[in-house]
Amino acid sequence: MADYETHHHHHHQAIPKETAFQALNTIIQLHFEKTLEKKRSIDLQKKELHKLFQLFFIFLGLVFLAQAQSPRLQCRHCWVPITLLSLSHLIFYVSVAQTLRCINGFKYQRRCHKLTLGLATEKLREMKIRASGAAGGGDHFEGVGDDEFEIHYQEPPESYFGKFKRNWALHFGFLILIYGFMVSSSVVLLCF
Helix, strand or coil: CHHHHHHHCCCCCCEEHHHHHHHHHHHHHHHHHHHHHHHHHHHHHHHHHHHHHHHHHHHHHHHHHHHHHCCCCCHHHCHHHHHHHHHHHHHHHHHHHHHHHHHHHHHHHHHHHHHHHHHHHHHHHHHHHHHHHCHHHCCEECCCCHHHHCCCCCCCCHHHHHHHHHHHHHHHHHHHHHHHHHHHHHHHHHHC
């Protein structure tokens, strides 16, 4: 029992100002760079998503044009373009889902780094205020332990995920509307 108490009892060590400042500045720099890195990753994935949409709409335009121009396709052949549209939509949905998953993952990581960066910046600000107000202006913070300068990785609250769900719903609702429009257009073009 005595061993347990000595291992779990926090004793305060005096920490040199420069060491504490350097440690927090390093943490701040790391999370700042990670935030920028995640932003670049998000931007690349968004460009990829836009490219996917452009290629898909070109493909849909070609299918629509081929149906409108073909004298050989009739109502009984309606299953051919509908099957083609269904397969292409399915492949496109999987591609969009994967890209959105990457975007949302990077956004979540970026948010975590931003929260951690904010916490580290706030701790550094508090340390500087404490250091400037310290009596005698010594090199150490009196009565502050190592554990008080630890910055734990921060995560956003559960409500943050609602943003991702709305994003998914918007994209997939839009894709379902496009699918319905293309199938009904195929039927109208070939059967009426």
